[in-house]
Amino acid sequence: MYAIDHEDLGTPASLSSESVTLSIDGMPITVPAGTSILRAAALAGNRIPKLCATDSLKAFGSCRLCLVEIEGRKGYPASCTTQVADGMNVHTRTEKLAALRRGVMELYVSDHPLDCEGCPADTHCELQDMAAVVGVRDTPYASGGAVHAGAVRDASNPYFTFDPSLCIACSRCVRACDETQSTLALTIDGRGFASRIVASQDESFLASECVSCGACVEACPTAALSEKSLATLGQPDRTVTTTCGYCGVGCSLNAEARDETVVRMVPNRKGGANGGHACVKGRFAYGYASHPDRVTTPMIRRRITDPWLPVTWEVAIAHAAREFKRLQAKYGRDSIGGITSSRCSNEETFLVQKLVRAGFGNNNVDTCARVCHSPTGYGLKHTLGESAGTQAFTSVMKCDVIMLIGANVTEGHPVFGSQMKRRLREGARLIVVDPRAIDVVRTPHVEASHHLQLKPGTNVAVMNAIAHVIVTEGLVKEEFALGRCEPESWHRWKAFVSRPDNSPEALEAVTGVPAAELRAAARLYGRAANAAIYYGLGVTEHSQGTSMVMAIANLAMATGNFGREGVGVNPLRGQNNVQGSCDMGSFPHEFSGYRHCSDAAVRGLFERHWGVSLATEPGLRIPNMFEAALDGSFKGLYVQGEDLAQSDPNTQHVTAALSALECLVVQDLFINETAKYAHVFLPGSSFLEKDGTFTNAERRISPVRKVLNPPAGLQDWEITQLLANALGYPMNYSHPREIMAEVAALTPTFAGVSYDKLDRLGSLQWPCNDRAPEGTPTMHVGEFVRGKGRFYVTEYVPTDERTTARYPLILTTGRVLTQYNVGAQTRRTANVVWHDEDRLEIHPGDAEARGIADGDWVGVASRAGETVLRATVTTRVHPGVVYTTFHFPESGANVITTDNSDWATNCPEYKVTAVEVVKVDQPSEWQRRFREYDRHQRRLTPSADVDHA
Ligand code: SF4
Ligand code: SF4
Ligand code: SF4
Ligand code: FES
Numbered sequence: 045m046y047a048i049d050h051e052d053l054g055t056p057a058s059l060s061s062e063s064v065t066l067s068i069d070g071m072p073i074t075v076p077a078g079t080s081i082l083r084a085a086a087l088a089g090n091r092i093p094k095l096c097a098t099d100s101l102k103a104f105g106s107c108r109l110c111l112v113e114i115e116g117r118k119g120y121p122a123s124c125t126t127q128v129a130d131g132m133n134v135h136t137r138t139e140k141l142a143a144l145r146r147g148v149m150e151l152y153v154s155d156h157p158l159d160c161e162g163c164p165a166d167t168h169c170e171l172q173d174m175a176a177v178v179g180v181r182d183t184p185y186a187s188g189g190a191v192h193a194g195a196v197r198d199a200s201n202p203y204f205t206f207d208p209s210l211c212i213a214c215s216r217c218v219r220a221c222d223e224t225q226s227t228l229a230l231t232i233d234g235r236g237f238a239s240r241i242v243a244s245q246d247e248s249f250l251a252s253e254c255v256s257c258g259a260c261v262e263a264c265p266t267a268a269l270s271e272k273s274l275a276t277l278g279q280p281d282r283t284v285t286t287t288c289g290y291c292g293v294g295c296s297l298n299a300e301a302r303d304e305t306v307v308r309m310v311p312n313r314k315g316g317a318n319g320g321h322a323c324v325k326g327r328f329a330y331g332y333a334s335h336p337d338r339v340t341t342p343m344i345r346r347r348i349t350d351p352w353l354p355v356t357w358e359v360a361i362a363h364a365a366r367e368f369k370r371l372q373a374k375y376g377r378d379s380i381g382g383i384t385s386s387r388c389s390n391e392e393t394f395l396v397q398k399l400v401r402a403g404f405g406n407n408n409v410d411t412c413a414r415v416c417h418s419p420t421g422y423g424l425k426h427t428l429g430e431s432a433g434t435q436a437f438t439s440v441m442k443c444d445v446i447m448l449i450g451a452n453v454t455e456g457h458p459v460f461g462s463q464m465k466r467r468l469r470e471g472a473r474l475i476v477v478d479p480r481a482i483d484v485v486r487t488p489h490v491e492a493s494h495h496l497q498l499k500p501g502t503n504v505a506v507m508n509a510i511a512h513v514i515v516t517e518g519l520v521k522e523e524f525a526l527g528r529c530e531p532e533s534w535h536r537w538k539a540f541v542s543r544p545d546n547s548p549e550a551l552e553a554v555t556g557v558p559a560a561e562l563r564a565a566a567r568l569y570g571r572a573a574n575a576a577i578y579y580g581l582g583v584t585e586h587s588q589g590t591s592m593v594m595a596i597a598n599l600a601m602a603t604g605n606f607g608r609e610g611v612g613v614n615p616l617r618g619q620n621n622v623q624g625s626c627d628m629g630s631f632p633h634e635f636s637g638y639r640h641c642s643d644a645a646v647r648g649l650f651e652r653h654w655g656v657s658l659a660t661e662p663g664l665r666i667p668n669m670f671e672a673a674l675d676g677s678f679k680g681l682y683v684q685g686e687d688l689a690q691s692d693p694n695t696q697h698v699t700a701a702l703s704a705l706e707c708l709v710v711q712d713l714f715i716n717e718t719a720k721y722a723h724v725f726l727p728g729s730s731f732l733e734k735d736g737t738f739t740n741a742e743r744r745i746s747p748v749r750k751v752l753n754p755p756a757g758l759q760d761w762e763i764t765q766l767l768a769n770a771l772g773y774p775m776n777y778s779h780p781r782e783i784m785a786e787v788a789a790l791t792p793t794f795a796g797v798s799y800d801k802l803d804r805l806g807s808l809q810w811p812c813n814d815r816a817p818e819g820t821p822t823m824h825v826g827e828f829v830r831g832k833g834r835f836y837v838t839e840y841v842p843t844d845e846r847t848t849a850r851y852p853l854i855l856t857t858g859r860v861l862t863q864y865n866v867g868a869q870t871r872r873t874a875n876v877v878w879h880d881e882d883r884l885e886i887h888p889g890d891a892e893a894r895g896i897a898d899g900d901w902v903g904v905a906s907r908a909g910e911t912v913l914r915a916t917v918t919t920r921v922h923p924g925v926v927y928t929t930f931h932f933p934e935s936g937a938n939v940i941t942t943d944n945s946d947w948a949t950n951c952p953e954y955k956v957t958a959v960e961v962v963k964v965d966q967p968s969e970w971q972r973r974f975r976e977y978d979r980h981q982r983r984l985t986p987s988a989d990v991d992h993a
């Protein structure tokens with residue numbers, strides 16, 4: 045149902061640069077050519093009554109309420125579907141028009157009586173509003189006119205209902221599903237007044253293709269489609285604009301709240317990343333914040349086998365600080381460290397790395413981005429000069445060819461996925477490079493021109509083969525490459541990819557991609573006027589993740605695809621603030637803005653600002669911390685908002701390392717897997733309970749604003765500040781805006797960022813400084829950040845993780861739309877109705893060879909460990925490849941993944957694990973131990989429950 049305060053101009057804006065002047069009710073007005081009369085009138089403050097039109101959707105012209113008279117034209121055209129013309133004289137308020145509109149409205153009211161009391165849409169229903177505007181209170185038609193009365197209400201979706209008796213058949217929902225979401229789950233069945241809305245093949249919303257994005261609910265002008273929360277919680281009384289805490293799209297949302305409860309989320313139409321759209325997670329799955337599992341009291345314990353003791357903040361912080369000091373006194377300054385979170389804000393992340401560098405006195409800080417996009421940072425910094433994507437999301441609307449590599453965009457980045465599908469339906473061509481047949485390979489009205497279904501682990505070989513075709517067939521932009529890049533590196537790279545051993549034919553057996561298909565895809569990319577590459581963790585989470593990022597940058601430089609809209613290299617970040625956590629200096633070798641800690645000038649700047657001497661050498665990365673914990677030299681760890689025990693590879697190795705620590709401090713919402721090994725638990729705040737900023741995949745810094753009070757009383761930055769002060773390193777911020785001011789003072793790419801500017805502009809894409817005071821949507825215009833782009837030779841080196849007779853299949857991992865990362869949030873929402881377990885996808889041939897049927901329990905064993913999942917037999921995966929998600933701790937997906945990692949960054953090789961799969965009838969040994977430990981930890985936890993959602 046419609047957002048309360050939105051100024052709806054009726055039809056979308058025209059992008060024409062030509063102007064047209066007309067007269068509406070005697071008032072002259074000038075608007076862009078192509079504007080509808082309805083919108084032109086609205087821009088002049090003249091609201092013509094309307095029902096089926098809304099400015100987020102193309103005009104449809106079905107309700108006949110917006111009729112106008114145009115001098116010199118016969119009849120009464122609909123103003124929403126009639127465009128303005130120079131010299132046109134339009135009348136919108138004649139007696140005849142009023143009578144016609146009343147007649148139309150009376151018909152609507154005959155089908156939808158205005159019994160508004162108790163309706164969730166009461167006070168913001170467009171039908172109610174329009175009936176008042178045209179002066180209709182009742183209908184002269186017999187009540188038998190109510191053709192939709194008595195129709196069965198569909199409450200199958202956990203978040204919204206469809207009540208056909210309130211439907212006025214305006215088709216806004218159908219158009220929203222088509223134009224905004226690109227899912228096309230809805231159709232209109234029947235004709236005229238008797239028409240009705242049907243989901244998929246006349247199924248319930250839950251059983252249909254609907255992905256629960258809520259676009260139809262927002263578009264509906266009545267309560268026919270309505271959030272359940274409005275009926276149960278009542279009307280909100282305040283709205284706070286904030287940013288989604290889930291994925292790296294970074295949708296701007298209006299949180300509508302009442303007291304300490306969010307009633308509903310409405311996507312912000314002015315949101316730079318989402319333009320008024322959201323997905324099932326951001327729009328609906330925020331209930332975890334009020335889940336009874338939230339821990340609301342700090343807790344401490346001496347040993348991890350002891351019961352938790354609830355204590356005050358003072359006691360918990362003093363205990364943690366005392367322990368960290370004790371460990372440093374006993375084992376040395378470098379025996380402790382900290383982990384920042386890509387789920388926390390920029391300000392919180394900045395503060396944790398400051399605590400480690402200035403308070404702990406070492407550089408032992410790392411972030412969960414280590415295990416996802418660290419190769420992006422390294423690869424793009426070395427080739428282009430900046431560790432970030434090059435475009436704004438809207439750039440995709442100017443692409444002619446999109447190459448999508450290792451990113452399941454409609455599941456992982458749903459709002460951007462919808463935008464990409466819109467562009468594809470307009471005619472852009474698509475190349476998918478992925479071991480699985482992801483949704484966009486073939487979906488209604490979208491089909492990839494080429495699906496290069498490579499063997500997991502052969503990305504670099506595929507990219508070298510594509511480059512080979514582009515170079516040897518003369519599809520390069522030599523002038524760009526020579527003019528904008530280092531000539532010597534260009535010549536070296538060209539000679540390398542031209543080698544016969546990099547041809548598609550030579551590599552076909554390695555990659556599994558037919559040479560002819562690969563050649564055709566390369567030609568399509570190489571000949572495009574505007575070609576862009578979008579990629580995800582299927583690129584980075586490999587032993588050659590960095591090589592692949594460099595190979596992508598090479599290809600885009602060789603074809604001149606930088607420095608304008610519609611092109612570029614675009615990493616799709618997984619979590620909400622992966623980009624930001626990296627920008628803020630979370631890696632052990634870098635300060636904020638990606639400046640090395642060994643750079644004396646940079647270090648001096650921080651030393652002067654922070655009033656301490658800083659360590660000159662890079663600190664420990666996460667895997668090194670685990671190794672050091674196991675060898676006894678690393679003893680204490682402060683983990684903010686990250687679940688290492690579930691998200692990092694080789695779980696048994698991780699939990700052994702965590703068990704070896706003498707003081708593990710976990711700051712989180714729930715007793716997650718890592719907290720089961722902790723000595724201090726500090727209850728954190730969700731994105732709804734804090735002020736700060738997140739930075740999304742397009743470098744967009746967006747405001748996060750407090751909607752509710754944190755149940756334990758403190759925002760995360762306040763907890764870090766208390767800990768710093770207890771350790772003897774003073775921090776005295778009174779608001780996160782002061783932390784951002786410090787970031788701006790110390791970080792050239794953030795120099796122009798301030799809360800005042802964010803409030804004024806809504807969001808900002810860095811670099812934001814004197815040269816670009818309002819931010820930088822497109823990077824590398826005119827020249828690369830590093831000056832000349834640099835090509836790197838990317839020799840394909842097969843991973844050590846090979847299939848053998850013992851482990852003949854390759855396991856690769858990914859995510860689903862309705863769950864998020866380790867699932868700690870989404871598992872505590874109704875999203876579990878769509879996905880309540882991780883399953884193993886296996887090809888029918890491989891399943892048959894092992895006697896496995898759909899739904900069977902199967903053991904999945906690698907050289908790292910073994911777990912048990914249920915099988916889904918599907919052709920989405922190739923023979924020889926199996927696939928699973930990792931959203932449920934008990935699935936143990938990371939029990940199987942190994943500790944192989946990227947050569948440059950240690951990003952784990954999640955995407956390639958050699959396994960064997962066999963039919964079983966009982967849990968694995970690890971799962972038995974997991975359950976036992978889980979039960980034990982639950983017994984030790986007083987009020988809050990441990991992570992069992
Ligand atoms: S919720 Fe989204 S996907 Fe489902 S029918 Fe509505 S618009 Fe379509
Ligand atoms: S459900 Fe709502 S949006 Fe869809 S046709 Fe009916 S009234 Fe219009
Ligand atoms: S999860 Fe991502 S796509 Fe969905 S609403 Fe949040 S930011 Fe947007
Ligand atoms: S608003 Fe123009 S026909 Fe419905």
